[in-house]
Amino acid sequence: MSSRTASLRSLSRATATTTATSPGIRLFSATARRAAPSAHRALVFREHGALNDALSAHTFRALSPPGPGRVNVRVRLAPVNPSDVNVVEGVYPNKPSPETLLPPDSGGTQDFSVAGGEPVQSVDGGEGTGEVYVPGNEGVAEVTAVGEGVSGLEVGDWVVFAKTQPGTWASARQVGARDVIRVDKDAGEVTAAMLSVNPPTALCLLREFVPLKEGDWIVQNGANSAVGQLVIQIAAQRGIRTLNFVRSREEQANNALVKHLGALGATHTFTYDALADRTLTAHIKQLTHTAPPRLLLNCVSGPQTTGLLRLLGQDAQLVSYGAMSKQPLALPAGAQIFRGLVARGFWMSAWYAAHARKEREALLEEVVRLKLEEPRHTVFTVQAGWSDEEAGRRVREALGVQGRSPGGEKVLLRVEDPVV
Amino acid sequence: MSSRTASLRSLSRATATTTATSPGIRLFSATARRAAPSAHRALVFREHGALNDALSAHTFRALSPPGPGRVNVRVRLAPVNPSDVNVVEGVYPNKPSPETLLPPDSGGTQDFSVAGGEPVQSVDGGEGTGEVYVPGNEGVAEVTAVGEGVSGLEVGDWVVFAKTQPGTWASARQVGARDVIRVDKDAGEVTAAMLSVNPPTALCLLREFVPLKEGDWIVQNGANSAVGQLVIQIAAQRGIRTLNFVRSREEQANNALVKHLGALGATHTFTYDALADRTLTAHIKQLTHTAPPRLLLNCVSGPQTTGLLRLLGQDAQLVSYGAMSKQPLALPAGAQIFRGLVARGFWMSAWYAAHARKEREALLEEVVRLKLEEPRHTVFTVQAGWSDEEAGRRVREALGVQGRSPGGEKVLLRVEDPVV
Structure with missing residues (x-):
C-alpha cells in the first residue's frame, strides 16, 4: 500500500471526526456508512490531452445512499471506445459533468457539487483541489442501492447506461434511475x-x-468501424444487401479486411478510391437498379461521403452518426431539392432520452436476441491493491494513445474498489 | 409578313397535300383542323447560352387534338423567372423536353417525337432541323380542347402548370391534364x-x-428573393417572426432594402457580414431564447448558410429550395448528430407530383386568399404580326442577360399566335 493510500486513510479518519462538528453541512447518514463502507475509485482527467497523458486514478469516498429517483451501482466492466478517447482529448462535443476535488482541510463534509443539474460524488483525497472528469460512456453495472420512488429496478439487477457520459471508468457510481436500463x-x-x-x-x-x-x-x-460491422451483421440476418466502403490500405491488409467483412455478411466492400473510377459507379448502378439504395449510413463525412451520394436513389436518407474524417459534409443542393435527399443525424443518447423505459428495455432485448459477434477484446483490471499512483501509471501504459490493447483489440476496464 | 412566314405557309400547304398520301403515319384529324386552324409560336433555344443570345422564336404547326388524358391550352401570360434564365444558361438541373425540328422535306406528317415519355409538338419550319427547347416553367393558360377521360377540366378554364418545365414561353401547349391545376x-x-x-x-x-x-x-x-419576400408576408400574416438575411450592399441600398422588407412584415433584417460579429449572434440568441428558431429556409447555400446554423435551436429543420451562391452547403456533423438538425430540400414540382388534384387546387386557393403583394412587373407581348425573326430579335433585346425589364422589373411574356 503506497503512502498516498495511507494519507487517504488518514483523511478518512479526519472526516470521521469532523462530520459531527460542522453544523449545517449534510453528513453521511448512518445507513450510508453501513451500506457502503468502502471507498471507490475512478479514472479521471483534469485537462484534455492524450489518453496516456491526461488520465490518472483517484480514490473517492464511498457513495452516499441514493436520494429519491436515484440508484447506486457497482460498475462491473466498461469499454474504452474511440468516442471516450475523443472525450479525453477534448474533441468530442460532450464532456462528463465535472466533479469537485475538495481541499484536504475541508474534512469529510458530504459536499455535493452540482453539475449538469445533478449532484455528483465529491472527491476525497488525490492531488489537491479543482475539478476532474470521469470518462466512460458505456458499461455494465450492478445495482447496489435503490432510492425512494424508483420502480422497475432492484438491488442485484444488471443495468447499462442510457444517458451520455455517465463516467463508467469507475468502480461505483450514483445515477438517476431513469438514466439506466435493466x-x-x-x-x-x-x-x-x-x-x-x-x-x-x-x-x-x-x-x-x-x-x-x-x-x-x-x-x-466506415464499414469496418464497430457500428459498421454490426450493421453488416444485422443487415445480413435480414437479407438486406450492403455496399460497404472503407479506406484504401496496403493490398494485403485490404484483402484481409474485405474477407473479414465478407465473413460477417457484407455483400460488397469497396475503397473510396475505387469509386473515383466511374466504371465502378456504373457497375453499382447496374447491380442496384431494381432497388436503388435509399439509405446511406455515414460515420466519416468529408468529400468521400459526398461522392457516395451518387449511388443513392430518389428520396434517400443520409444518416450521420459520426465524422471520423473530422471534415464537414458538403451537400449539393440539387440532391436535396430535386432528388429528395434528407440528411440527418442519429445519436443513441437522444433516442434513449426520447423513449420510455419499456421501449428502451425492448430495444436492448432485441439486440441481445441478435446474438451479434462479440468484438475481440482484452480486459484490463485496475486492481484493488494498487495505489492511485500505480493504478494511473498502469492504465496509461495499458491504454496508450489509442485506447487499444498492444494487439489492437478493444480494451474493457474493470475498476475495482480500492483497498483503503 | 416576312418571307419566313410565307415559307411557313407554303409548308402548311405542303402538309395538307402530303397527309393523305403517307400511309402509316398519324395524321391531323379533321376535328383538329377545324378546332385549331392557326399555327402557334414559341420562344426556343437550341444550345445553352445567355438569354439574349440563345433565344429565338419559332412558328409551330397548330396543335393536334388532345389524346386521352391530355388537354390543349392557350398560354395567356408567363413570367420570366431566374430559374428560367438558368435553364437557358444550362445551369439548372432540369431541362424542357426536346422538340424535334423536322426537315422541310418531311412534309406535314404529324410526327410525334417522344421526350420524357410524353409526345411533344413537332415543329414546322424554322431554321433547319434538330432539337430545340421551349423554356418557361410557369404561367396561366386557358383550356382550348379536352381529351378523352379528362375530368375536372373544361374548355375555358384557367389553369397553371404543376409539372416542371412545361414550356410556357409559347402561345399554345398540349399537356397532360394531370400536369395542370385549375x-x-x-x-x-x-x-x-x-x-x-x-x-x-x-x-x-x-x-x-x-x-x-x-x-x-x-x-x-436570400430574404429579398421572390420567395423570401412571400415568406415574410405570409409569416407576418400569421404572427410568425422572421430573422431575414441578405447580402451586404452599399449603405443606401441596404437601408432601402431593410425598409422594403420591413414594410412587407420582416421582423429583423441583417446582412451575412453582420453575423461575423459575435455580439449579433448573442443579441439574436437573447431575442429568441424563449422560442429558438427551428426552421431555416435556405435559397443561398455556401459558407454563409452554415454560419446561420448557430442561430437554430434543438431539432431544427434546414430546408433548401435554392442555391444562389452556387456553392454546396457544408453541414457540421455535430449539428446533425447532437442537435438533431435535419437538412432537406423542397421542390414545388415534387410536391405537386405527390399530391392529388384536390389538394393542389386547395393549395392554390389558399394562396389566392392570402392576397399577397403582386411583384412589380411589365408585360412584353410577342405580337402576332411579327415574323419569327423580328419576334426573336425583340425578345432578346427586351430580356437582356438577366431576363428583367430595363427598370429591373419582372417581365411577363404574352406570346400571341402568329398570323400565318
Missing part, C-alpha cells in the same frame, strides 16, 4: 458492457429511417 | 401567371416541415 444477465458481462451504444445504434440506423425489406440495398462508409 | 379567374391574370411556383413554395416552406405558431421565430437567407 438488462438480462444471460447477455453475459462482455456483451452487456458493450450493449448500450453500438449495437442499438446499428439496429436503429437500420430501422428508424427507411423501411427496408429483404433484397434492398444500403450504402455505408 | 385556378379561379378571380385571381387575375398577373397573379395567376405567377401563382404556381413561388407563392405555394413560400406557403409550403412555412407549413410542411415545422409546426409554427404565433410568436415563433424562423430564419431565412
Whole structure:
C-alpha cells in the first residue's frame, strides 16, 4: 500500500471526526456508512490531452445512499471506445459533468457539487483541489442501492447506461434511475458492457429511417468501424444487401479486411478510391437498379461521403452518426431539392432520452436476441491493491494513445474498489 | 409578313397535300383542323447560352387534338423567372423536353417525337432541323380542347402548370391534364401567371416541415428573393417572426432594402457580414431564447448558410429550395448528430407530383386568399404580326442577360399566335 493510500486513510479518519462538528453541512447518514463502507475509485482527467497523458486514478469516498429517483451501482466492466478517447482529448462535443476535488482541510463534509443539474460524488483525497472528469460512456453495472420512488429496478439487477457520459471508468457510481436500463444477465458481462451504444445504434440506423425489406440495398462508409460491422451483421440476418466502403490500405491488409467483412455478411466492400473510377459507379448502378439504395449510413463525412451520394436513389436518407474524417459534409443542393435527399443525424443518447423505459428495455432485448459477434477484446483490471499512483501509471501504459490493447483489440476496464 | 412566314405557309400547304398520301403515319384529324386552324409560336433555344443570345422564336404547326388524358391550352401570360434564365444558361438541373425540328422535306406528317415519355409538338419550319427547347416553367393558360377521360377540366378554364418545365414561353401547349391545376379567374391574370411556383413554395416552406405558431421565430437567407419576400408576408400574416438575411450592399441600398422588407412584415433584417460579429449572434440568441428558431429556409447555400446554423435551436429543420451562391452547403456533423438538425430540400414540382388534384387546387386557393403583394412587373407581348425573326430579335433585346425589364422589373411574356 503506497503512502498516498495511507494519507487517504488518514483523511478518512479526519472526516470521521469532523462530520459531527460542522453544523449545517449534510453528513453521511448512518445507513450510508453501513451500506457502503468502502471507498471507490475512478479514472479521471483534469485537462484534455492524450489518453496516456491526461488520465490518472483517484480514490473517492464511498457513495452516499441514493436520494429519491436515484440508484447506486457497482460498475462491473466498461469499454474504452474511440468516442471516450475523443472525450479525453477534448474533441468530442460532450464532456462528463465535472466533479469537485475538495481541499484536504475541508474534512469529510458530504459536499455535493452540482453539475449538469445533478449532484455528483465529491472527491476525497488525490492531488489537491479543482475539478476532474470521469470518462466512460458505456458499461455494465450492478445495482447496489435503490432510492425512494424508483420502480422497475432492484438491488442485484444488471443495468447499462442510457444517458451520455455517465463516467463508467469507475468502480461505483450514483445515477438517476431513469438514466439506466435493466438488462438480462444471460447477455453475459462482455456483451452487456458493450450493449448500450453500438449495437442499438446499428439496429436503429437500420430501422428508424427507411423501411427496408429483404433484397434492398444500403450504402455505408466506415464499414469496418464497430457500428459498421454490426450493421453488416444485422443487415445480413435480414437479407438486406450492403455496399460497404472503407479506406484504401496496403493490398494485403485490404484483402484481409474485405474477407473479414465478407465473413460477417457484407455483400460488397469497396475503397473510396475505387469509386473515383466511374466504371465502378456504373457497375453499382447496374447491380442496384431494381432497388436503388435509399439509405446511406455515414460515420466519416468529408468529400468521400459526398461522392457516395451518387449511388443513392430518389428520396434517400443520409444518416450521420459520426465524422471520423473530422471534415464537414458538403451537400449539393440539387440532391436535396430535386432528388429528395434528407440528411440527418442519429445519436443513441437522444433516442434513449426520447423513449420510455419499456421501449428502451425492448430495444436492448432485441439486440441481445441478435446474438451479434462479440468484438475481440482484452480486459484490463485496475486492481484493488494498487495505489492511485500505480493504478494511473498502469492504465496509461495499458491504454496508450489509442485506447487499444498492444494487439489492437478493444480494451474493457474493470475498476475495482480500492483497498483503503 | 416576312418571307419566313410565307415559307411557313407554303409548308402548311405542303402538309395538307402530303397527309393523305403517307400511309402509316398519324395524321391531323379533321376535328383538329377545324378546332385549331392557326399555327402557334414559341420562344426556343437550341444550345445553352445567355438569354439574349440563345433565344429565338419559332412558328409551330397548330396543335393536334388532345389524346386521352391530355388537354390543349392557350398560354395567356408567363413570367420570366431566374430559374428560367438558368435553364437557358444550362445551369439548372432540369431541362424542357426536346422538340424535334423536322426537315422541310418531311412534309406535314404529324410526327410525334417522344421526350420524357410524353409526345411533344413537332415543329414546322424554322431554321433547319434538330432539337430545340421551349423554356418557361410557369404561367396561366386557358383550356382550348379536352381529351378523352379528362375530368375536372373544361374548355375555358384557367389553369397553371404543376409539372416542371412545361414550356410556357409559347402561345399554345398540349399537356397532360394531370400536369395542370385549375385556378379561379378571380385571381387575375398577373397573379395567376405567377401563382404556381413561388407563392405555394413560400406557403409550403412555412407549413410542411415545422409546426409554427404565433410568436415563433424562423430564419431565412436570400430574404429579398421572390420567395423570401412571400415568406415574410405570409409569416407576418400569421404572427410568425422572421430573422431575414441578405447580402451586404452599399449603405443606401441596404437601408432601402431593410425598409422594403420591413414594410412587407420582416421582423429583423441583417446582412451575412453582420453575423461575423459575435455580439449579433448573442443579441439574436437573447431575442429568441424563449422560442429558438427551428426552421431555416435556405435559397443561398455556401459558407454563409452554415454560419446561420448557430442561430437554430434543438431539432431544427434546414430546408433548401435554392442555391444562389452556387456553392454546396457544408453541414457540421455535430449539428446533425447532437442537435438533431435535419437538412432537406423542397421542390414545388415534387410536391405537386405527390399530391392529388384536390389538394393542389386547395393549395392554390389558399394562396389566392392570402392576397399577397403582386411583384412589380411589365408585360412584353410577342405580337402576332411579327415574323419569327423580328419576334426573336425583340425578345432578346427586351430580356437582356438577366431576363428583367430595363427598370429591373419582372417581365411577363404574352406570346400571341402568329398570323400565318
